[in-house]
Amino acid sequence: MAWRKVKVHFIIILYLWICSQASCEVVLNCWWNQALPVARNVSVVCHTSSLARANSCDVCQLNVITQDHRHQFPSTCASTNETISLSIATEEIENIRCTCNGNTAETCNITVRGGYPPSPPSRPVCAVEDLEVEDISCSWTKSNEPMIPTVYTLHWKDYDGKIKSRESSSESAVIKRTEYMKSTSTTAWVTAKNVLGSVQSEKSDFNTGHIKRPDPPYNIKLTSVPLELIWDMYCDGLGPLDKSCQVQYHENSHMDWIEVGDRQVTYVLDDPQPFTEYSFRVRCHCGHEEKVMSSWSSVYSVRTPPAAPVGQLDVWSDCAPNSDKSSCNVYWKEMPLSQARGDVISYIVTLQLENGTQFTRQRRDTESQHPAEQSCLRLSVPLKPGVMGVFVSANTSMGTSDPTFMPFAVRGQTTPEVNLSVIGENQMLLVSWAVHPQFSESVLEYVVQHVSVVPPSCLNWVRVNRTQRSVTLKGDLRNYTAYNVSLFAVFNNHSTFLSSEIAYTLEGVPPEVPEISVNNISHSSATLTWSPIPVNESKGVILHYLVGIKETGSEISSDRTSVLLSELQPAQQYQVWVSAVSAAGEGNRRYTTFSTNEKDRDVNTILFAVFIPLLMFLVLVWVFTLVCKATLCFVKIPDPINSKTFKHMNIQHVWPRLCSPSELTLKISELEIVENLDPNTPTPPSETESENVLIDVEPQNFQVPDELGKTSEGGDQPEEPNRGNISKPDTWAKEYSEMVDTDEEKDDDGDDDEWWHQQCVSDYERHFLPSVKAN
Structure with a gap:
């Protein structure tokens, strides 16, 4: 245990x-x-x-x-x-x-x-719907929407005082035949209860034997002139005066029913609107004891006859900026049936010229319009120069409406500063503006115009009193769609454009940018370029763009379409992206990849390899030019040291053989002749003792002695003709006379030829200097 x-x-x-x-x-x-x-x-x-x-x-x-x-x-x-x-x-x-x-x-x-706690529901209406089953159906209506679960309970007290109930989540409940006594007095009421409170409706008293629901009225007739409704109601054993009926009607433009009670078999509507469609229905109950109304009859409709139109069309114009009115479109709204009071056959447009005397009529038949254009009524024909405005009227079978004058907007005028604000909400645009009070004194009214930037679209506008400074645009406005909202001021004879804004009723996340590319790629930088998102596709106002490498992004102004990517590494692959940001958030990113170039050679190395040798070459040329000018190229005095023959013996392996162009044209006309036939002859007298002899040398033949008067070997060789002519036919352009120093000149043909073929031999050297190989 x-x-x-x-x-x-x-x-x-x-x-x-x-x-x-x-x-x-x-x-x-x-x-x-x-x-x-x-x-x-x-x-x-x-x-x-x-x-x-x-x-x-x-x-x-x-x-x-x-x-x-x-x-x-x-x-x-x-x-x-x-x-x-x-x-x-x-x-x-x-x-x-x-x-x-x-x-x-x-x-x-x-x-x-x-x-919310529930509000009291209406008094319940109870009736026997099916005479065979004889269950009692009770219905009621709730006064408010509690927004939380609410339980409705139908209560009834029979003749013996017992109270029974039945819960329902809807607005009706059924009392079974076994739960009540037939032809007895009964009281019913409804309670509504939730966690925040409970309430009770008013009580309804009835006899269970007198709540049979009769059949609805039948044989209903509806006429348009006069607008009359006639019906029949079957009540067993009762006359027409014992019947009580209710009639409901409404215009097709207003769907709320208007109820008229205490009618027997007919109802006439007084003063109906012309060319307006009306709908009717009726229900009745029989006798004083039977208080249960029948169900509503079927709905019957009829249109009243047309009449002459009243009122004017709402007309507006849209001209291109800075136009000459030749590209203006004239728009007008469809006239309401309450004003047209008949089918509009055509619209009549009358042009007013500047001189005010000539008019041209234009007709636009509504039957010829394409179905897509029915909601966008306009005259889009080119207008002649000099047109100040137009008159537009609607033409029906019963007459023509009063013409509406539309002055064209004047652009380019000096206008005051206007602060226009457009705030978008779900399928609405809240427009407000502020202008100088003095400007508004001459304004008749303001017009707020809006049109979708996504074609095709119709122009729409709202006229605003000159004292107003705000308006709410409603209607067929789509979310995520850009609308161009413009403000105009209307005067007596013209209208003036004031300001405009692009707005969205509800902004969405923008799409990807259309294109993206990378250009001007170097080893450390590149230029990223993208195409802007069009306004009709952006789904919202682009606040800025995000540009990034990998996951890090930077904000770029929305009016820019390129950015420089710097501080990149050479020979590296990068993935860059661009995305657009609106008030709804960041759009999808568009990616692209590119690789930077290899690093270029160092700039200092390039300068050292190119600039330094070039500088040294220029220095050498400069030095050589100075030397050439000082010693080589300009011989001005008869000094043997200036002879290129002697210089050639010393620097022929260093300097190239150059010849001054001035030496080719030098002509010797004065010579100093000194005789020294014998090498052993004493030194000639000084310069003061010698005589200077100026002679003109004539060309003649000389026989040059070999070694002090001895002829050279091979003396049997023929004497060379014209030995005195020292010019060479293939190298020199002029002939010179030859003066021979008899004690130093040699007859060496080979050496002479080599000496003569030197291209840098001047006239000075030919006449005054001995051969290079002379002993």
Whole structure:
């Protein structure tokens, strides 16, 4: 027995431990009452649903935790619904959590949201719909939308005082035939209840034998002139005056029904609008005791006859900037049926010229329009120069509307500074502007024009009183679409463009940029270029672009389309990207890859290899030019040291043989002759003792003695003719006379020929210097 007790205790402890570890499987919802004024503290009601495990109900205690307090549910986690109310600070509404036995319960889903207590529903209407089944159907309407789960309950009290009820999540409930006594007085009412409160409707008293629903009216007739509705209603044994009917009607432009009661068999609508379609329906009940109305009849419609149009068309024009009015389009809105009062056959456009005397009529038949153009009525023909404005009127079968004058907008005028602001919301544009008060005094009205930049699109506009400074544009405005919003001021005889903005009703994330490329690539930099996203594709205003390498990006102004990538490494591959950013966020990135060039040779090395040799060459040329000028090229005095023959003996392996052009034209006309026939002859007298003889040398033949008067070997050789002519026919252009120094001149043909063929031999050397090989 003792062992069994130990086993039982161990099992109980183990069970309690397992249950304590079990999660508290409840769904927790919390609401705060939005109907009450918001104060420092708000009342919050939390409600649990019955999703807890049966095994954990005895060990799981649910707690709602706020920032400073712990609120415990009145009982443990049970399979029934529980509700607690608590007051918390307004800023703590979103900071509620729940725990189970001290641990946060993962399955405790807390939703804190606003809601309303229910308003009293309408008095229930009960009737027997099916005479065979004879169940009573009761219906009612709720007065508001609580926004939180609300339970409606139908209550009825029979003749014996017993109260029965039936819950419903909708606005109707059924009392079964077995749940009421036939032909007895019964009272019914409805209650509505949610966690924030409960209310009760007014009571409805009826006899269960007098609530049969009759058939709806039949044989209904509807005429247009006059606009009259006639019907029949079957009531067993009752005359026409015992019937009571209700009529409802509406125009097709207004869908809300207008109800007229206490009618018997006919209804006439007074003063109907011409050429307007009306819809009617009717229902009735029979006798004074039967208070149950029949169901509504079918809906019947009719159009009233047309009439002459009233009012004017709403006309506007759109001219290209700085145009001569030849590219203007004239637009007008379709005239409402309440003004046209008939089908518009055509529109008549009359042009007003500057002289005010000539008019040209233009017709535009609506039947010839393409269906896509029906909502965009315009005259798009070129306008002649000198047209100041147009008159437009609508033509119907019953007449023509009063013409509307539209003066063209004047562009290029000096206008005051205008601050135009356009803010987009979901399918709306909020437009506001500010102008100088003095400018508005002469303005008749303002026109706010908007048109989608995505073709095809129609121009639309709104006329605004001159005292207004804002307007809300609605209608067929699409999200993520750019609209060009323009502001105009209208005067007596013209209109003036003031300002414009591009706006979106709702901005989206922009797409990828169309193209991206990398140019001007070097070893350390490159130029990244991209194509801007067109306005009709951007889905929002481009705030800026993001340009990055790998994951790091930098902001680039939206008006730029290129950026220089610097501080790159040579011979490296890079992946760069570009993305556009709008108010909705960053768009998709477009990537491209490129590789930098190898590093160029060092600039200093290039300069050292090219510039330094060039500099040395220039220095050598300069030095050589100085030397040439000083010693070689300009011989001015008869000094043997200036002879190139002697210089050639010393520097012929160093300097190239050069000849001054001036020496080729030098002509000797004065000579000094000194006789020294014998080598042993004493030195001639000094220069003061010698005589200078000026002679003209005539060409003659000389026989040059060999070694002081001895003829050379081979004396039998014939004497060379014209030996005195020293000019060579193939090398020299002029002939010179030859003066021979008899004691030094040699007759060495070979040496003479070699000496004569030297290209840098001057006239001076020929006449005054001996042969190089002379002994």
